[in-house]
Amino acid sequence: MTNSSADQQNTHSKLEEMGRAARAAARQMARADTAAKNRALAAIAARLDAQRDEILRANEVDMQAGRDNGLDAALLDRLALNDARVDAMIEGLHQIAKLPDPVGEIEDLKYRPSGIQVGRMRVPLGVVGIIYESRPNVTIDAASLCLKSGNATILRGGSEALHSNGAIAACIAAGLREAGLPETAVQVVDTRDRAAVGAMVSMPEYVDVIVPRGGTGLIQRISREARVPVIKHLHGVCHVYIDDRADVEKAFDIALNAKTHRYGVCNAMETLLVADGMASRLLPRLAEAYREKGVELRGCERTRKVLTDCTPASESDWSEEYLAPVLAIRVVDHLDDAMDHIARYGSGHTESIVTEDYGRARRFLAEVDSSSVMVNASTRFADGFEYGLGAEIGISTDKIHARGPVGLEGLTSQKWIVLGDGHIRR
Amino acid sequence: MTNSSADQQNTHSKLEEMGRAARAAARQMARADTAAKNRALAAIAARLDAQRDEILRANEVDMQAGRDNGLDAALLDRLALNDARVDAMIEGLHQIAKLPDPVGEIEDLKYRPSGIQVGRMRVPLGVVGIIYESRPNVTIDAASLCLKSGNATILRGGSEALHSNGAIAACIAAGLREAGLPETAVQVVDTRDRAAVGAMVSMPEYVDVIVPRGGTGLIQRISREARVPVIKHLHGVCHVYIDDRADVEKAFDIALNAKTHRYGVCNAMETLLVADGMASRLLPRLAEAYREKGVELRGCERTRKVLTDCTPASESDWSEEYLAPVLAIRVVDHLDDAMDHIARYGSGHTESIVTEDYGRARRFLAEVDSSSVMVNASTRFADGFEYGLGAEIGISTDKIHARGPVGLEGLTSQKWIVLGDGHIRR
Numbered sequence: 141m142t143n144s145s146a147d148q149q150n151t152h153s154k155l156e157e158m159g160r161a162a163r164a165a166a167r168q169m170a171r172a173d174t175a176a177k178n179r180a181l182a183a184i185a186a187r188l189d190a191q192r193d194e195i196l197r198a199n200e201v202d203m204q205a206g207r208d209n210g211l212d213a214a215l216l217d218r219l220a221l222n223d224a225r226v227d228a229m230i231e232g233l234h235q236i237a238k239l240p241d242p243v244g245e246i247e248d249l250k251y252r253p254s255g256i257q258v259g260r261m262r263v264p265l266g267v268v269g270i271i272y273e274s275r276p277n278v279t280i281d282a283a284s285l286c287l288k289s290g291n292a293t294i295l296r297g298g299s300e301a302l303h304s305n306g307a308i309a310a311c312i313a314a315g316l317r318e319a320g321l322p323e324t325a326v327q328v329v330d331t332r333d334r335a336a337v338g339a340m341v342s343m344p345e346y347v348d349v350i351v352p353r354g355g356t357g358l359i360q361r362i363s364r365e366a367r368v369p370v371i372k373h374l375h376g377v378c379h380v381y382i383d384d385r386a387d388v389e390k391a392f393d394i395a396l397n398a399k400t401h402r403y404g405v406c407n408a409m410e411t412l413l414v415a416d417g418m419a420s421r422l423l424p425r426l427a428e429a430y431r432e433k434g435v436e437l438r439g440c441e442r443t444r445k446v447l448t449d450c451t452p453a454s455e456s457d458w459s460e461e462y463l464a465p466v467l468a469i470r471v472v473d474h475l476d477d478a479m480d481h482i483a484r485y486g487s488g489h490t491e492s493i494v495t496e497d498y499g500r501a502r503r504f505l506a507e508v509d510s511s512s513v514m515v516n517a518s519t520r521f522a523d524g525f526e527y528g529l530g531a532e533i534g535i536s537t538d539k540i541h542a543r544g545p546v547g548l549e550g551l552t553s554q555k556w557i558v559l560g561d562g563h564i565r566r
Numbered sequence: 567m568t569n570s571s572a573d574q575q576n577t578h579s580k581l582e583e584m585g586r587a588a589r590a591a592a593r594q595m596a597r598a599d600t601a602a603k604n605r606a607l608a609a610i611a612a613r614l615d616a617q618r619d620e621i622l623r624a625n626e627v628d629m630q631a632g633r634d635n636g637l638d639a640a641l642l643d644r645l646a647l648n649d650a651r652v653d654a655m656i657e658g659l660h661q662i663a664k665l666p667d668p669v670g671e672i673e674d675l676k677y678r679p680s681g682i683q684v685g686r687m688r689v690p691l692g693v694v695g696i697i698y699e700s701r702p703n704v705t706i707d708a709a710s711l712c713l714k715s716g717n718a719t720i721l722r723g724g725s726e727a728l729h730s731n732g733a734i735a736a737c738i739a740a741g742l743r744e745a746g747l748p749e750t751a752v753q754v755v756d757t758r759d760r761a762a763v764g765a766m767v768s769m770p771e772y773v774d775v776i777v778p779r780g781g782t783g784l785i786q787r788i789s790r791e792a793r794v795p796v797i798k799h800l801h802g803v804c805h806v807y808i809d810d811r812a813d814v815e816k817a818f819d820i821a822l823n824a825k826t827h828r829y830g831v832c833n834a835m836e837t838l839l840v841a842d843g844m845a846s847r848l849l850p851r852l853a854e855a856y857r858e859k860g861v862e863l864r865g866c867e868r869t870r871k872v873l874t875d876c877t878p879a880s881e882s883d884w885s886e887e888y889l890a891p892v893l894a895i896r897v898v899d900h901l902d903d904a905m906d907h908i909a910r911y912g913s914g915h916t917e918s919i920v921t922e923d924y925g926r927a928r929r930f931l932a933e934v935d936s937s938s939v940m941v942n943a944s945t946r947f948a949d950g951f952e953y954g955l956g957a958e959i960g961i962s963t964d965k966i967h968a969r970g971p972v973g974l975e976g977l978t979s980q981k982w983i984v985l986g987d988g989h990i991r992r
Contacts, residue, residue, distance in 0.1 A: 167909065171933050244932060250954070256943050258953045263935065265965055348965055369795060369966040390988030397990035483593065492984075505983055506670060507597050509689065517682050517986025526991070527684045527982060528676070539691055539774055539979040540795040541967040553965040556953060557931055558918075560943025562816030564823035565952070 159346025184315030376406030384417030585772025610741030802832030
């Protein structure tokens with residue numbers, strides 16, 4: 141056996157051991173009461189505050205290594221911790237403590253003709269594996285959501301954040317201990333070996349679901365290798381369709397906000413679809429506003445008849461997630477055209493129609509198959525906080541189990557409960 | 567290329583073509599209105615009735631081939647169609663037509679502080695692949711549930727039922743056509759090549775979810791190979807725990823019913839757990855009733871102190887799904903013992919506690935991690951009809967997406983809808 145495969149073997153055994161411990165902890169977490177879970181969240185927050193200097197020192201080790209290894213500025217920014225970011229983690233913990241506990245909630249308990257009462261009780265999933273990239277604050281976000289929803293979790297952060305995550309993990313373990321909960325309810329993988337990811341996603345006996353957070357490459361690799369269900373957040377190629385019965389002012393505001401409110405986010409608009417009858421009224425004014433914000437426009441031929449100096453869009457622009465001040469624009473004949481374009485090029489994340497026409501709004505809502513579908517609102521609203529989930533672990537573009545922003549509920553399942561009084565089946 | 571790999575290649579291309587057609591049909595089915603779907607269900611029922619002789623003749627071809635190939639009596643019984651079974655299929659179609667349409671249902675539509683209204687709309691999953699074994703009536707059950715829930719479906723039945731399924735498929739296609747829905751909304755795979763299963767479970771671009779119905783071997787194979795989410799129904803090792811605070815009469819009735827109401831079903835009790843304080847009061851009388859019904863008992867040592875002529879249970883009995891008149895019995899110290907036994911040996915299907923103690927009932931409900939958890943009721947109630955789902959496509963022992971009996975709702979997903987009036991994110 142070569143060294144490298146011996147290493148892999150070690151990593152695999154280690155992950156299996158973590159999986160076994162997580163499975164055992166999950167049973168305890170599932171029956172932990174709300175008060176204990178909230179106590180743990182508060183204790184972790186207090187530890188983060190007390191250990192602030194250690195955390196920032198550990199982060200500085202990661203930052204130095206990152207600089208030495210030539211990480212780019214964006215990556216270094218995501219990796220960096222400072223007082224404000226530690227404060228935000230602490231605030232997040234307090235917010236999650238305030239959210240209602242989803243576990244044990246019973247829905248639709250009704251009597252059946254046989255006399256039994258049947259309903260559904262919300263329960264934790266069990267063991268949640270989270271695989272993410274450089275940002276160390278995800279360690280706290282993910283741990284706290286899993287903890288509140290009664291799950292055990294195994295966290296595998298980016299190897300460039302190893303020291304930062306280690307310091308944060310120590311605070312989490314101490315907080316769990318203080319609250320009388322098992323320390324192994326949150327375990328942070330502390331090896332750089334990439335085989336850890338492969339091991340995590342192939343232990344269905346120990347891991348109930350994997351939530352990958354990161355770039356498309358990471359997520360595709362995990363989906364390919366996984367023997368465990370994956371709740372994945374792929375890319376967001378979001379569309380706004382401006383109908384010819386749109387209110388021009390609303391259309392202008394929404395199209396501008398959806399593109400320029402923030403660029404590097406998955407719910408930013410990447411392609412603007414405009415009904416032919418609206419193009420000449422709206423596009424020139426909108427183009428000027430985009431230009432002021434420094435947004436590069438790439439248009440179809442009909443767009444370029446109205447905006448003569450617009451760059452021509454190529455076929456690949458329609459499926460591009462720019463995450464940047466770039467916007468593709470296409471002029472379409474009518475609603476059906478717009479929906480066909482979305483079905484063909486969209487990523488199923490978020491689409492919005494701007495129209496005053498009741499029937500068209502109703503059709504768009506019913507027929508567009510995306511995790512969020514909107515009428516007369518900016519795609520930027522597609523977000524767990526805006527939807528009232530309190531927090532989110534990601535935005536799922538899957539249709540199975542959880543779709544759109546995933547909060548505490550997405551980290552739970554349900555079981556059927558039956559209450560009888562000696563009832564037997566006749 | 568050998569012949570066999572050329573065949574596999576053909577099967578793969580064929581399945582891909584079916585997948586593409588299903589994906590296109592799914593978009594039409596998703597927007598089909600309730601009336602059209604119900605019309606299709608009624609038209610299929612009428613066709614089944616009109617084509618009854620052709621169906622029975624096709625079935626006779628399968629039966630003859632089955633007898634020639636030496637299929638065992640149980641398999642032949644599952645394969646056989648007769649007038650009563652065709653009537654049951656027709657009745658099933660009418661029942662599903664009567665169920666409320668889940669598609670388009672909107673939940674929890676509320677105003678958020680930003681002024682937008684946010685809710686969740688129920689939508690079809692898209693393309694559902696069903697892989698099943700010999701019973702041809704599953705073709706109708708599965709097709710009708712998928713149709714009503716607005717999905718397209720690809721059905722792969724047992725190769726021994728090829729002619730029967732072909733005749734039924736012709737009725738389904740005719741019914742869809744009559745209702746103005748795409749014929750490709752329900753496609754039946756008509757090849758014996760087992761590569762069809764491998765192809766179906768590895769086309770995530772065309773198939774959204776796979777529901778296998780059949781033996782554990784089939785389901786494990788599919789879970790291993792699948793690149794598509796699987797809603798699986800593994801085995802049912804169901805437990806009844808008789809607490810020492812149980813009402814003896816209720817305990818007797820439930821323990822007898824859960825074992826003897828039907829033997830070959832997944833919600834039959836396979837292991838009886840009895841609290842030590844209850845064993846001598848209950849077991850002798852119960853053993854006599856079981857013996858009258860011809861149930862073989864296999865007991866732990868403490869059971870055999872009370873039932874001296876009981877066969878000793880071996881370690882493997884605790885995880886056995888007998889599906890037969892055999893019962894394993896274990897005497898335990900108390901509730902925690904019983905729950906430990908269930909966590910260790912159970913399959914997460916259905917467990918019931920018999921007790922008059924409020925606190926213990928509450929703990930059992932909260933802590934036992936199975937798709938159905940019951941108090942003072944027979945495990946035989948774990949069933950879509952008994953729970954009020956109207957029909958079921960199977961009983962999921964997964965925790966992701968759908969758990970327990972899966973009806974129309976389990977074949978749907980949700981999307982978020984946002985209603986605004988020009989709202990932008992500040």
